Amino acid sequence: xxxxxxxxxxxxxxxxWGSLTSLARIASDTHPPAGVVEDIWRMNKPGGxxxxxxxxxxxxxxxxxxxxxxxxxxxxxxxxGARCGPEFWSVHTVAxxxxxxxxxxxxxxxxxxxLRYDAETDxxxxxxxxxxxADIGATLKxxxxxxxxxxxxxxxxxxxxxxxxxxxxxxxxNNLPQSSNMCHETTxxxxxxxxxxxxxxxxxxxxxxxDAFFFFGQNPGSNSPRFLxxxxxxxxxxxxxxxxxxxxxxxxxxxxxxxxPFDMLTGRETPISDEYLQVRAGGDIAAILGLCKVVIEADxxxxxRNLPRIIDVAFIAEHTTGFDDFIELVRSxxxxxxxxxxxxxxxxxxxAGEIYIEAxxxxxxxxxxxxQHSQGAINIAMVVNLLLLRGNIGREGAGCCPVRGHSNxxxxxxxxxxxxxxxxxxxxxxxxxxxDPPTEDGTTIxxxxxxxxSGKIKAFISLGGNLVRATPDQEAMERCWAAQDLTVMVxxxxxxxxxxxxxxxxxxxxxxxxxxxxxxTGVQSVTTEDSFSHIxxxxxxRTPASEHLKSELAIVAGIAKASVAANPRxxxxxxxxxxxxxxxxxxxxxxxxxxxxxxxxFQPGGFYRGNAARERVWKTEQGKAVFxxxxxxxxxxxxxxxxxxxxxxxxxNDQFNTTIYGYSDRFRGIEGTRDVVLMCDDDIRSxxxxxxxxxxxxxxxxxxxxxxxxxxxxxxxxLPPGTIGAYYPEANVLVAIDHHxxxxxxxxxxxxxxxxxx
Ligand SMILES: Nc1nc2c(c(=O)[nH]1)N[C@H]1C(S)=C(S)[C@@H](COP(=O)(O)OP(=O)(O)OC[C@H]3O[C@@H](n4cnc5c(=O)[nH]c(N)nc54)[C@H](O)[C@@H]3O)O[C@H]1N2
Ligand SMILES: Nc1nc2c(c(=O)[nH]1)N[C@H]1C(S)=C(S)[C@@H](COP(=O)(O)OP(=O)(O)OC[C@H]3O[C@@H](n4cnc5c(=O)[nH]c(N)nc54)[C@H](O)[C@@H]3O)O[C@H]1N2
Ligand SMILES: [Mo]
Numbered sequence: 001x002x003x004x005x006x007x008x009x010x011x012x013x014x015x016x017w018g019s020l021t022s023l024a025r026i027a028s029d030t031h032p033p034a035g036v037v038e039d040i041w042r043m044n045k046p047g048g049x050x051x052x053x054x055x056x057x058x059x060x061x062x063x064x065x066x067x068x069x070x071x072x073x074x075x076x077x078x079x080x081g082a083r084c085g086p087e088f089w090s091v092h093t094v095a096x097x098x099x100x101x102x103x104x105x106x107x108x109x110x111x112x113x114x115l116r117y118d119a120e121t122d123x124x125x126x127x128x129x130x131x132x133x134a135d136i137g138a139t140l141k142x143x144x145x146x147x148x149x150x151x152x153x154x155x156x157x158x159x160x161x162x163x164x165x166x167x168x169x170x171x172x173x174n175n176l177p178q179s180s181n182m183c184h185e186t187t188x189x190x191x192x193x194x195x196x197x198x199x200x201x202x203x204x205x206x207x208x209x210x211d212a213f214f215f216f217g218q219n220p221g222s223n224s225p226r227f228l229x230x231x232x233x234x235x236x237x238x239x240x241x242x243x244x245x246x247x248x249x250x251x252x253x254x255x256x257x258x259x260x261p262f263d264m265l266t267g268r269e270t271p272i273s274d275e276y277l278q279v280r281a282g283g284d285i286a287a288i289l290g291l292c293k294v295v296i297e298a299d300x301x302x303x304x305r306n307l308p309r310i311i312d313v314a315f316i317a318e319h320t321t322g323f324d325d326f327i328e329l330v331r332s333x334x335x336x337x338x339x340x341x342x343x344x345x346x347x348x349x350x351x352a353g354e355i356y357i358e359a360x361x362x363x364x365x366x367x368x369x370x371x372q373h374s375q376g377a378i379n380i381a382m383v384v385n386l387l388l389l390r391g392n393i394g395r396e397g398a399g400c401c402p403v404r405g406h407s408n409x410x411x412x413x414x415x416x417x418x419x420x421x422x423x424x425x426x427x428x429x430x431x432x433x434x435x436d437p438p439t440e441d442g443t444t445i446x447x448x449x450x451x452x453x454s455g456k457i458k459a460f461i462s463l464g465g466n467l468v469r470a471t472p473d474q475e476a477m478e479r480c481w482a483a484q485d486l487t488v489m490v491x492x493x494x495x496x497x498x499x500x501x502x503x504x505x506x507x508x509x510x511x512x513x514x515x516x517x518x519x520x521t522g523v524q525s526v527t528t529e530d531s532f533s534h535i536x537x538x539x540x541x542r543t544p545a546s547e548h549l550k551s552e553l554a555i556v557a558g559i560a561k562a563s564v565a566a567n568p569r570x571x572x573x574x575x576x577x578x579x580x581x582x583x584x585x586x587x588x589x590x591x592x593x594x595x596x597x598x599x600x601x602f603q604p605g606g607f608y609r610g611n612a613a614r615e616r617v618w619k620t621e622q623g624k625a626v627f628x629x630x631x632x633x634x635x636x637x638x639x640x641x642x643x644x645x646x647x648x649x650x651x652x653n654d655q656f657n658t659t660i661y662g663y664s665d666r667f668r669g670i671e672g673t674r675d676v677v678l679m680c681d682d683d684i685r686s687x688x689x690x691x692x693x694x695x696x697x698x699x700x701x702x703x704x705x706x707x708x709x710x711x712x713x714x715x716x717x718x719l720p721p722g723t724i725g726a727y728y729p730e731a732n733v734l735v736a737i738d739h740h741x742x743x744x745x746x747x748x749x750x751x752x753x754x755x756x757x758x
Pocket of ligand 1: 070216220224245246279280281283366367368369370403405648649651652653654655657658750
């Protein structure tokens with residue numbers, strides 16, 4: 001809640017020289033080979049590689065530089081000169097590596113050989129691909145079908161992902177949870193419930209036409225920095241930006257375009273947010289209700305004075321349901337309750353509400369700050385309520401914009417990596433492949449972790465990711481993971497999940513998207529889907545990190561051939577030799593989304609899959625867009641209590657999820673360590689602590705389990721009282737597996753109830 005927005009903690013604006021310095025450091029850490037600069041230059045452009053980092057779209061009218069600091073970091077990290085070969089294991093045991101930090105594991109470099117764990121020596125050793133596939137297949141065949149999970153992190157392209165889902169289903173289950181089960185599953189379920197679309201409704205052109213952007217719990221400066229370019233342009237044409245975030249995130253305060261020589265030389269900053277509202281963690285329902293109250297009051301006033309209405313009466317009547325109940329709640333909720341629950345003043349909410357009213361076209365942007373709460377789906381429904389009031393969905397320059405994480409996280413769901421059977425055209429799969437697809441729903445991540453804990457789950461295949469590190473209740477997770485009969489991880493780099501091998505355990509190293517993928521019919525391209533539902537091709541050009549690597553698709557096919565009953569329709573070898581055949585299958589399975597797929601995949605900006613809600617066709621139960629009346633004012637599963645804080649688990653600017661690139665979170669002024677707890681002055685004082693003191697955080701989730709994270713340095717930060725922050729993934733030991741969004745089971749990682757002790 002600031003008038004002149006300033007970030008007391010940041011060393012400078014987002015972008016600018018800081019981002020170049022940060023890149024130079026990573027380049028010197030990774031010793032990239034020749035050609036990497038060319039790859040970065042061509043990134044996210046037709047004929048180049050689509051970034052392996054986030055899912056931000058690739059504009060058709062691309063700029064000279066269509067990459068960001070983090071995309072370049074991810075590229076340098078994939079193309080590092082460092083190698084983690086079999087000789088590494090003659091020096092280190094798995095037990096020893098468990099004391100290593102995520103950063104140190106990442107620095108060992110690219111994995112070069114398929115590896116099998118040997119319990120006797122407590123080391124991994126090289127194994128041939130044939131032996132690995134044969135042994136994995138034999139174990140899978142011996143296990144009950146429902147005891148095996150096929151997890152995917154959002155990296156792998158659409159082709160490998162489609163075959164991976166087919167592998168699970170022909171093996172015999174729908175156990176296909178994905179990283180989005182910890183991320184935007186709240187969107188897939190919650191947004192779908194209210195507008196009939198599991199994904200956002202805006203496209204690139206809308207960004208260029210919007211008059212206002214409302215940001216709720218999304219941090220573009222660190223997590224989708226290319227977003228700052230259209231935001232900068234929006235500001236330059238007079239659009240307004242309003243941010244709701246407990247943390248003053250630098251990317252939402254000001255930006256120096258590192259790719260604009262004039263900006264760089266003059267240090268010209270573009271201020272981003274016009275209003276910055278530091279909402280309490282979990283307080284967005286109340287905050288948005290406040291905005292809606294401003295809109296309704298203005299509308300009442302217009303009506304009384306015979307002026308044009310503020311709400312879009314015609315749109316509401318034709319396209320929505322639930323309006324009356326919602327408005328009843330808006331009217332009956334008093335400002336006192338709104339201020340208390342949001343932590344924001346009525347005056348600040350009025351200023352933000354005025355911006356909403358004055359804007360003809362508004363885009364509502366959100367991220368993990370809304371989805372990772374116990375009432376995350378209601379948070380999202382509230383954003384939709386706000387947008388619906390003025391018809392801001394299904395119109396140019398307006399809409400709902402959830403910003404996705406991994407580069408192909410949205411696309412993997414599109415092509416069948418989903419645990420919910422109702423999302424899958426099973427009849428088409430049956431016809432195409434002549435088998436009976438499993439009919440029971442598969443497991444979410446939360447249920448998979450609980451299945452591990454109870455011993456029901458006996459094997460995990462991971463297509464990318466680092467699930468042991470990414471999920472809640474990490475200590476229990478490490479124990480249960482290692483108790484499985486089989487763990488198979490398709491990976492590029494060593495990570496903590498590899499250090500808890502099952503009774504039989506394999507690490508299968510794959511190509512990065514930048515690397516040349518040579519198969520029997522020649523060099524292959526792969527495709528991914530971005531946050532705006534556009535599908536683009538990537539063709540890797542770099543020499544693979546090792547001659548022993550296989551593509552993700554070839555690895556999936558290898559496991560499938562060894563574990564799934566032979567069937568003349570399952571031509572895994574043909575698909576591996578020519579990925580365009582897989583794209584034909586995807587088109588046959590999803591004809592509406594992938595028409596002329598092979599012909600269109602190199603189209604600049606990608607081809608659009610379409611979205612009914614964008615056309616105001618509402619595929620909801622009610623056939624209309626839904627106003628939701630919340631039954632509470634915060635998104636929490638617990639009440640406030642003395643000594644209890646709401647812990648947000650945060651990302652630094654120097655990490656991609658569990659991959660830690662370094663110890664510099666320069667936008668937040670935190671250098672050299674990640675072992676910190678961020679607290680405001682008032683909280684430090686009232687807890688009787690001093691800045692710099694080392695403390696332990698304890699979970700205050702009322703299930704009787706002791707969860708502790710020791711060794712954190714109290715660090716002063718500008719935050720609302722009662723809201724504190726620590727880094728993910730380190731803080732995952734504090735998150736309880738039963739603490740998740742009610743509707744979608746997304747872990748509630750943004751308001752974890754904790755106590756602090758010296
Ligand atoms: N550099 C980098 N880029 C990434 C990633 C990364 O780790 N590093 N991860 C990728 C992935 S998988 C994802 S999903 C996205 C994640 O990107 P984001 O969606 O931006 O996720 P976070 O950074 O976890 O949290 C977003 C913001 O929510 C705020 N917040 C916390 N609690 C609340 C709340 O209750 N209300 C509100 N209004 N705000 C709140 C936090 O202060 C933070 O600024 O980024 C992707 N891109
Ligand atoms: N407390 C807390 N927990 C969270 C979150 C939070 O904000 N707070 N965020 C959640 C979110 S949004 C997400 S998405 C999850 C992330 O969970 P995951 O997706 O499981 O984790 P990542 O860190 O993205 O996975 C990194 C690993 O993927 C492998 N990898 C990298 N590139 C490739 C590739 O091209 N192919 C293959 N096969 N493997 C590759 C590497 O071995 C690397 O170590 O974590 C969730 N957990
Ligand atoms: Mo994510």
